[in-house]
Amino acid sequence: MSWFIHSFWSDTLALLSIVGSITALLHLFLRHRDYRSAAFWTAMIVLEPLFSPLLYLLLGINILRRSGRRYRSGINEPWRDPVPDQPLPFSDTDGCAAQEHQQLARTLDRISRFSHTHGNRLEILHNGDEAMPRMLEAIRGAKESISLASYIFEATGIGADFVAELSAAVKRGVQVRVMVDDAGTRYSWPPVVDALAKAGVTVRRFMPSRMILRIITMNLRNHRKILVVDGRTAFTGGMNIREGNMVSRKPPHAVHDLHFEVTGPCVAQIQRVFAEDWAFCTNELLEGPLWFPDLSATGTTTAIGIVDGPDEDMEVMPAAFFAALNAAREEVKIVTPYFLPNAVLMAALRLCAVRGVKVTILTPGQNNIPIVGWAARTLYPELLSVGCRIFESAPPFDHTKIFLIDGVWSFLGSTNWDPRSLRLNFEFNLACHDAELFQRLSAEMDAKLAHSKEITQEMLENAPPLQRIRNGFVRLFIPVL
Template sequence: MFIELYKAISPVWHWLLLALDVCMVGFAVSHVLLRQRDGRIAAFWAVIIAFVPLLGAIFYAMFGINRIQRRGQKYRAMTEVERQAVLEACPLHPEKEVPELKLLGELAETIGKLSRYNFSVGNHMIPLRSEEAMLAMLTSIRHARRSISLCSYIFEAKGIGLDFVNELEKAKNRGVEVRVLVDNMGTMYSWPPIIHTLRRRGIRAESFMHSHFFFRVFSMNMRNHRKVMVVDGVTGFTGGMNIREGNMLSQNPKHPVIDLHFQVEGSAVRQLQRVFAEDWAFCCGEVLKGDLWYPELEPAGEVGIIGVPDGPDEDFELMPKVIFAAIGAAKKEIRVMTPYFLPEAPILWALNSAALRGVDVTIITPKNNNIPFVRWAARTLYPQMLERGVHILEADGHFDHSKFMTVDGIWSLVGSTNWDPRSLRLNFEFNVACFDDILARQLNAIFVKALEDCQPVSLQEIRSAGLHLRLRDGFARLFMPVL
């Protein structure tokens, strides 16, 4: 009887599934054609949707649609009074005269027009490596007297992360106003969830784009990848370092990570506070106001800085434009250190063009990548760069998560952005463009030191790789738009 019933129902289910597939494919392809701005990404998703029945359309709904723009539009569509309150709470007044920047020429002018933040002069920046940065941040929290704002993509609730929790709780108990923001996807990297741990200690904490576990997959392309901490509105920290035990190299962690972070002093700290305040208001509606968060700041050095926020909202694709402008302005040398090197076509062409006109272009990226799939895809890009004179080196040893770029020994770009499509297009990022020869020399010294543990990549090596390796790399490249 059951067999006969199955035979009777089976054709009906086949037709229903076919109709459902046609509808989903039609809707998904229409969305790709109407909404995807990048032709390569549109082609990638169109193939996936068309040739993977049902699942292709589901994958696109999960990973291909940028829902954050709707929420961003809602945020920007707040009443004028509410929106103005967020902006007025932390004004970024343009400098009346910045004679130092006039000497830097067109690049400074270009970045100044691209970013919605303003140039700030009279700043001091200190590069800090891994454990050194962690301890400096903890020390700053211990000395906090008024306020602490902390934003991180990953914030572990164990090891050094638990030390941060303990110090934040002590600060809260002595009357310091504490606000912590952690990306919702980033909370999946450790257990227990850091947000729960912080809230149990009485610390105000929010997750960016909060959703329940199952629905987190729908916000994978809307990550807040920014790393910012400001103490008392005076001392700031930013860069690419997460709060993880792997950074504590002296503790011999299971997964050691070399990283780079920066301590900032001077008027540019207000820009760090501003980017945190924008995200905080977006998440919970609270507007941070007053001298508690935005005190008057005195000059602290000679570094010219401009903040460069980037994200799939009003700052969409700002970082690729800034990088492209910097490469185009280079006269002598370009040095890039990044954990993930998958530049989009315009940046790739700009690097090749710079090398062809005689600029010394050198790139360091890890050989032992924590995401091997990214390295495999990247290796398919190497031949066209090596042919044009770009130098590519792969670093042995511990995974190096550092990310920075220097141009001509005077301009530096540091922050949270990786050189991959996800970071350049899909994530919320924060970087600072810095004009100072001393800072550039410090970063170049780190770069030169890293060269000691690097192996240059050659055309012969790439072309002589076994067929199975070339097929592996070619397959990985198919997924480059979403890596």
């Protein structure tokens, strides 16, 4: 009898591995668009046919794309601005440069669901020490509505101050809506959604799920950071609501970051993105002057919102990055905490350097996710070989995300240069045309470079053999990092 049972389970496992492998390979050949990722998964499935098909189901299939499409259809068609017929009034450039800027502007207009808005003002906020008090002050002064979305929102430390102010706003009669990514709620205990609900705040998790469903969608997250007060003042960028951002308080794991206070017509685009995600979570439509008041010019920045996610907006941000790199003629500056660009963006960066464009990349020397830093170092040689300059910043960990082009274009928001952000996450960014904003952000990067170490080919070649072997092994997993 024991022989029969053993034989039965052996045959069953063999059959399951064969069926699972064939099914996974068929899906790969028919549906997978990234050839490097497809090659990785094909090798994994062929070499280990028992568990690899299950891993492919959990990590390799973009299940949320179909869910995202369903959520779009559930809240009607997503908002789309008409593409303007007239060129943008760029007065700070002329000749060939103006033509390149106009072409990039038109490209972004067609890539994004939104159009360029004029008369915006962006203020740079350093770390949580500047950003969090300004956000709390805005919440404290809210009269009609507050929209808040965050990937990570801790219930303790600075997060507790947000809970208190949001609760006070509700008691004043302000309409408050808060959305936190389900995965992001697990970074701290107790979950902030419980504290907010007890405080009377209307709050929802983005894509809440349990057990196996959480495992399947754990790589697919709402990574957007949005706060809109009274439909007129917005805060966005890459900063989460957590104590680690309060650098002056000397937390155990300090995080440097930049965030942005935004006023002007593009605030409506930021609000629109929140409203669509909120409708997905609750079926409640946020419309009317309470959420979308008339907005007038407050500054001189031209800005366009770029929405990216694993739905119909999929791979919009990589396309925008590629268009910007293709348009660059003088300089490219990138600050990102995670530098694992896909093959297309790697080729675009190399071509920039070959054309004579000055390419400078800044990423942390000690990454908070070590394997990402190890894998990133395997990409450096092909960029260094064509003249790109790569710097690694000293601790503490720098979470800043900015991308600067040719003295006038600035991209800022929640997107990292890695597979997770570029393909899996829901992200939001602003592309801004403003020479003065560029100069301010360029100065921020230069200040960081002053405390960073430049990486050379010689340094990489002289690294200990075991370190290079480790990095080379980790590189195999870039498609799923």
